Amino acid sequence: MDSVHAMTPSFPVAEQSAAVIENVAVNAEYRHLVIGGEALAADVVAGQFFHLLCPLASDAAPFLRRPMSVYAADRTHGRIEFLYKVTGTGTRGLATLKAGEHINIVGPLGHGFSLDPTWRNVVVVGRGVGLATLAPLARMAERAGVGVTAILSARRPDLVMSIDVFRGCGAGVITVTDTDRSSEVANVERLLRGVAAKNKADALFTCGSNRLLLLLQRLGRELGIPGQVALEQQMACGLGMCFCCVRNFRGPDGAVEHRRVCWDGPVFDLQEPLSW
Amino acid sequence: MVDLAVDVGRLKLANPVMPASGTFSDGLARVIDFNRLGAFVIKTVTRELRAGNPTPRVAETAGGMLNSIGIPSKGVDYFFRETLPFYGRFFPPLVASISAPTADGFASLAADISVAGVAAIEANISCPNLEEDGRAFAITPQATAGVVARLRAATRLPLWIKLTPNTGDIAEVARAAEANGADAVVVANTILAMSIDVGTFRPRLGSVTGGLSGPAVKPVILRQVYQCARAVKIDIIGCGGIACGSDAVEYMLAGAKAIQVGTATFIHPTALIRVIDELEDFCDRRGFTRASALTGALMHTGADETDVEWHQEAGE
Numbered sequence: 001m002d003s004v005h006a007m008t009p010s011f012p013v014a015e016q017s018a019a020v021i022e023n024v025a026v027n028a029e030y031r032h033l034v035i036g037g038e039a040l041a042a043d044v045v046a047g048q049f050f051h052l053l054c055p056l057a058s059d060a061a062p063f064l065r066r067p068m069s070v071y072a073a074d075r076t077h078g079r080i081e082f083l084y085k086v087t088g089t090g091t092r093g094l095a096t097l098k099a100g101e102h103i104n105i106v107g108p109l110g111h112g113f114s115l116d117p118t119w120r121n122v123v124v125v126g127r128g129v130g131l132a133t134l135a136p137l138a139r140m141a142e143r144a145g146v147g148v149t150a151i152l153s154a155r156r157p158d159l160v161m162s163i164d165v166f167r168g169c170g171a172g173v174i175t176v177t178d179t180d181r182s183s184e185v186a187n188v189e190r191l192l193r194g195v196a197a198k199n200k201a202d203a204l205f206t207c208g209s210n211r212l213l214l215l216l217q218r219l220g221r222e223l224g225i226p227g228q229v230a231l232e233q234q235m236a237c238g239l240g241m242c243f244c245c246v247r248n249f250r251g252p253d254g255a256v257e258h259r260r261v262c263w264d265g266p267v268f269d270l271q272e273p274l275s276w
Numbered sequence: 277m278v279d280l281a282v283d284v285g286r287l288k289l290a291n292p293v294m295p296a297s298g299t300f301s302d303g304l305a306r307v308i309d310f311n312r313l314g315a316f317v318i319k320t321v322t323r324e325l326r327a328g329n330p331t332p333r334v335a336e337t338a339g340g341m342l343n344s345i346g347i348p349s350k351g352v353d354y355f356f357r358e359t360l361p362f363y364g365r366f367f368p369p370l371v372a373s374i375s376a377p378t379a380d381g382f383a384s385l386a387a388d389i390s391v392a393g394v395a396a397i398e399a400n401i402s403c404p405n406l407e408e409d410g411r412a413f414a415i416t417p418q419a420t421a422g423v424v425a426r427l428r429a430a431t432r433l434p435l436w437i438k439l440t441p442n443t444g445d446i447a448e449v450a451r452a453a454e455a456n457g458a459d460a461v462v463v464a465n466t467i468l469a470m471s472i473d474v475g476t477f478r479p480r481l482g483s484v485t486g487g488l489s490g491p492a493v494k495p496v497i498l499r500q501v502y503q504c505a506r507a508v509k510i511d512i513i514g515c516g517g518i519a520c521g522s523d524a525v526e527y528m529l530a531g532a533k534a535i536q537v538g539t540a541t542f543i544h545p546t547a548l549i550r551v552i553d554e555l556e557d558f559c560d561r562r563g564f565t566r567a568s569a570l571t572g573a574l575m576h577t578g579a580d581e582t583d584v585e586w587h588q589e590a591g592e
Contacts, residue, residue: 106545
C-alpha cells in the first residue's frame with residue numbers, strides 16, 4: 001500500500017478556464033480563436049486537440065463539448081490558437097465569444113503527429129479545415145530540420161488556409177482548388193508522384209478529406225511510403241470513456257475493428273483507417 | 277469536519293460518490309485523482325466480444341444527450357488482464373458492471389468474475405433479455421426476480437441491481453430484486469428516447485432509438501428513487517442527471533444512500549470531484565457531521581390524504 005501513498009498524482013490533461021484573446025473571421029468561412037492561460041501551450045503536440053465548452057448560441061444551448069484541433073501553440077506566450085468554421089450550435093456559440101471573455105477547455109487530448117528521425121523530407125496534403133490541423137506539423141518539421149512540401153486544397157482560392165504558416169516554416173507550398181479543378185484527385189496524384197520522384201517524400205501526412213486519404217493510402221502502398229492521418233469524428237467525452245467516436249480500422253490480423261478517434265488517435269497510421 | 281463515509285449494503289465507501297458505468301475509464305485518471313472517489317464502477321463487461329452499435333452513437337438534446345453505444349466489450353479476458361490490475365493500483369473498491377443476454381449468462385459471468393479485487397457486482401439488467409423477446413429483464417418484476425435469484429446463487433459478493441426507468445412500476449421491480457437477494461438497487465439506467473434530424477429526415481442515432489441522460493432526466497429518476505425508497509429496505513444508489521453537490525443532496529434526501537455521476541463527466545471531466553467537494557461543503561454549511569444522515573431526510577409538506585390521491589391519479 002506504500003506504493004499507492006508514494007504515487008504523486010500527475011494530471012497531463014486539465015479542465016480549466018482560458019481567457020479569449022482574439023476571435024475574428026479570417027475569410028468568408030473560417031474564424032480564428034486565440035486563447036491564453038498559464039502553461040497552457042507547454043505540452044501541446046501537433047495533431048492534438050482541446051475539448052471546448054461552447055457558450056450559448058442565440059437559439060440553442062450546445063450540451064456537449066466540441067473537439068477542436070490545435071492550429072498553433074505558442075509556448076513562450078502561453079497561447080493556443082484554433083481555426084473553425086461555423087457549422088452548428090456549438091460553433092455558432094463559439095463565434096459569440098469576445099476578447100476578454102472566458103471559455104472552459106479540456107486538454108491537450110489525444111495522440112499527435114510524430115516524425116521519424118530518419119525522415120528528411122515529408123509531404124503534407126490537406127483540405128478545408130484539415131489545413132488547420134496540419135499547420136502545427138509545419139512548425140514541428142522545421143524544428144526537427146525536416147523539409148516539407150505542402151499541397152493545400154480548398155474549394156476556392158480565398159479559402160486556402162495556413163499558406164503563410166507553411167511558407168514561414170520554409171515549406172514548399174502548392175495550392176489546389178475546385179475553382180480551377182486543380183484539386184481533382186488525378187491532379188493531386190500527379191503532383192505527389194512528382195514530389196516522390198525527386199525523393200522528397202519520406203512520409204505522407206493528411207487531414208480533412210476522405211478522397212485524399214484514399215489517394216495517399218494507395219500511393220503509400222504502391223511507393224512504400226509511410227504516413228499518418230488525423231481523423232475527425234463526432235465526440236462526447238474526448239477521453240476514451242464513452243465509445244461514441246469510433247471508426248473502422250484494419251486490425252493487425254486484417255479484421256475490421258473499432259478504434260476511438262479521441263483516445264487511440266486522432267492521428268493514426270495512414271494505412272489503418274477504413275474510409276467511410 | 278464532515279464524515280462522508282457511507283455503507284452500501286455490506287460495502288463501506290469513503291464517500292457516496294462514484295461514476296456511472298459507461299461514463300468512466302482509465303483515461304479519466306489523466307484529469308482527476310482516482311483515490312478521491314467513493315468507488316469505481318467500470319464499463320459493463322460481457323462474456324462475448326461486442327463491437328457495439330452503428331454510428332452516430334450520440335446525439336445532443338435539450339439539457340441532455342441520447343446514446344446508443346451498444347455495450348462494446350472486449351470480453352472477460354481483457355477484464356482480468358487489463359482492467360483489474362489497473363484499478364488495483366488505487367484505494368477505492370472496484371464494482372464490476374456485468375451484462376448478459378440470458379439469466380444463465382448473468383449467473384455464470386458473475387461466478388467467473390467473483391475474484392479478489394472485485395468488491396461488488398453491478399448487474400445491468402436493463403439490457404435485452406433474449407428469452408423474453410428482447411425486452412429488458414428490469415421491465416418486469418418476474419424477469420427481475422428470475423435473474424436476481426440466479427445471480428444470488430452464483431456469487432457471494434455484494435450484488436447491486438441496475439434498474440431501468442422504462443417500466444410501469446419501478447418500485448415493484450425493486451421489490452423483486454430485494455426479495456431475491458440483491459444488496460442494493462441502482463436507480464436507474466437511461467430513458468428510452470429518440471431524436472430526428474428534420475434536415476435529412478433521418479434518426480439522429482444510428483440505431484434509431486437510444487437512452488436519454490443528463491440534467492433532463494433528473495426529476496424523473498429522482499421520483500423513481502423516492503418510489504423505490506418507500507418500497508424496499510435495501511440501499512438505493514441514485515443515478516440520473518447528477519452534476520453538482522446539490523443534485524447529489526436531492527437524491528440522498530429522496531432516499532439514496534450513494535449516487536453515481538454519469539453524463540456530467542462527459543461535459544466536465546472534473547465533475548466527480550466537484551460533487552464530492554460540494555457535498556462536503558453542503559454538510560458543513562448545514563451542520564451535518566455525517567453525509568449519511570441526508571439519506572431519506574426529505575421533509576414532507578403535510579399534504580392531506582385527499583391531495584395525495586389526486587396527484588397519484590393525475591400521474592397515471
